[in-house]
Amino acid sequence: MADLVRYATANGVATITLDSPHNRNALSAQLRRELRDHLAAAAGDDTVRVIVLDHTGPVFCAGMDLKEAGNAGSATDGVNEFPDILASIWTSAKPVVAKLAGPARAGGVGLVAAADIAVAVEDATFAFTEVRLGLVPAVISVTVLPRLLPRAAHELFLTGEKFDAGRAVEIGLLNAAVPADRLDDEVARYTGMLALGGPTALAATKEMLRRARAADLADDFADMLELSAGFFAGAEGQEGIAAFAQKRPASWVPVSEG
Template sequence: MAEPDLVHVDHRGQAAVVTLDSPHNRNALSSSLLEQLHAALAGVTADDRARVVVLTATGTVFCSGADLKEQLAGGPQPAVGLPDVVTLIYGSPKPVVARVNGAARAGGLGLIAACDLTVGLARATFGFSEVRIGVAPAVIAVPCLRRMDRRAARELFLTGETFDGLRARDAGLLDRAVADDELDQTVDVLVGQLCRGAPEALAVTKRLLQDLPGPDLDEDLRRMAAVSAERFASAEAREGIAALLGKREPSWDTSSALATGGRP
């Protein structure tokens, strides 16, 4: 019997919308969902039609974390796990925007934190619930501690308390916390802005955001001077500068024609 489709991909304009669709378990991170999510993200990363990736979910829950029934049942380690998905999002040359349509817990917060830009509902609830069931937010600490305020993370990790989207924004987990009727518009605006950037330049900028600051100031400056020189010598830079001087849009900028509809 074939596995049900738990993840869908839709192309809307130059955005590839990757949607978790496992409502029977609140979009929990089962081995099947993780495998399908990894395959979907790998596919859109390699697809030239997509300039930006939007990660979202169906229903009122973004992701409830690990599939606890599956965890209790035991069994062999799955071929694809959450670390593989986080690594893929980090390594994607394309910006990944989280459209957080509802509640998120535990591993779901790790997915959000791995994304480049995050937009969620102000009324949604979030929680690092691991300690309350006797485990620890181990894997998700890797992306979360790279994004969140350290003091806020300490309290939220240790208490396991539930918090809303406004606090998630203040803690650094969300970039924007919006009303329900503003979610799609906010995501669409961000996608349009991202599509104004040159694809190679966006990929390089993602890498430097992850790499800096390093342990040594002089080494950082040396490496970034080389990156800057390489970019100014690139075909994208020649096109971008010519477009600016010629008072026209560069060849990659089709933002005015986008109709992403970030909703699933």
């Protein structure tokens, strides 16, 4: 059986490519399994600094495989497995960049929202199609709702209306929408910037961004002061400060493979 997800690494970037264009990269059981395994491989590889979610074919991801979902047991398995995939992206210690050369629907939009950075071509489209199938966009709401403006979330979740990449940027789903001939360069620009950050600092910053803030302002400042002081005094912070003073790359910056 041919693989439906490909994995490659270069210059500190792990690229995970959905490669099931025959069904618009739908989240079949095989694709989910391979995607989960490759995410775990990237997480466990110390040479990987950034993860890119890419795709082949004209569609990034069409959501759950509806042919499989016609079987109640398979549908339940998909619903049960997908949160683990979204959580592994959302909580990844390494920044994740979603790269879209085409549309995303339903669960595919959940993948986009789970990523830290998302870049799409200008003619990419998006939709939360669940309600039009008599379903609820429940699982993906966990990653999507923190990204979207509330009024837009109500509109788009309830209507299932298709929207373009420009609007996706406006409501917070995407970081950028670019012409197709600039997509690779824009993704490389983001991965290049992300790779300059200290790996432990990036992981801690991601965790900080996810945390619930303390109700009391003084407690919140105390927590953040402790976090900041630990990194100033830590080995990674001291290396970063020394590299800045000596005008050299920090030790964690990947060396180009050519």
